[in-house]
Amino acid sequence: MDDARARELLLALRADTLGRLTGLGDARQDVVDAARGANVDDEHDPEGTTxxxxxxxxxxxxxxxxxxxxxxxxxxxxxxxxxxxxxxxxGEPLDDARLEARPTATTCVAHS
Ligand SMILES: [Zn+2]
Incomplete structure (x- = not known):
């Protein structure tokens, strides 16, 4: 696989992962807000457990x-x-198909 294609795949994956992290941050804030709003006791309130x-x-x-x-x-x-x-x-080159499917792969299928 040429470097331009590798970079393209990895940067798309990076943007996707960053987007997911941002979404998780928002969701976590929602949970924190819900906890504050409900004034729950984590140990004794069933809602707190959730x-x-x-x-x-x-x-x-x-x-x-x-x-x-x-x-x-x-x-x-x-x-x-x-x-x-x-x-x-x-040290052998990885299959393009493997890299397309898993751009972060570090080993071939036989050595994974
Ligand atoms: Zn190998």
């Missing part, structure tokens, strides 16, 4: 999106360094 659960879910999703962003940035750094699209284990 809010704590929702907050934990959002935090997990946020952590996953942040990890994803780091993977994308690492892939962009490999493009800049000229090492993108090579298997980190065997």
């Amino acid at each position: 809010i704590a659960f929702e907050r934990a879910q959002l935090e997990a999703l946020g952590a996953a999106a942040t990890r994803r962003l780091a993977e994308i940035d690492a892939a962009l750094a490999r493009v800049a360094a000229g090492t993108y699209g090579r298997c980190a284990v065997g």
Whole structure:
């Protein structure tokens, strides 16, 4: 895969992931506002349990999106360094089909 295509795929993925993170931030604020409005006690109020659960879910999703962003940035750094699209284990070039499906892949299918 050429660098221009790799960059295009990675930047689209990056914008998508950033958008998701922003959406999660908004959702988290909603949960915080709901908690404040309901004046709940997390431990004893059933509603509080739901809010704590929702907050934990959002935090997990946020952590996953942040990890994803780091993977994308690492892939962009490999493009800049000229090492993108090579298997980190065997050094062989990765299939274009694999990179189209998973632009942040660091290994070939056999070495994954
Ligand atoms: Zn390999």
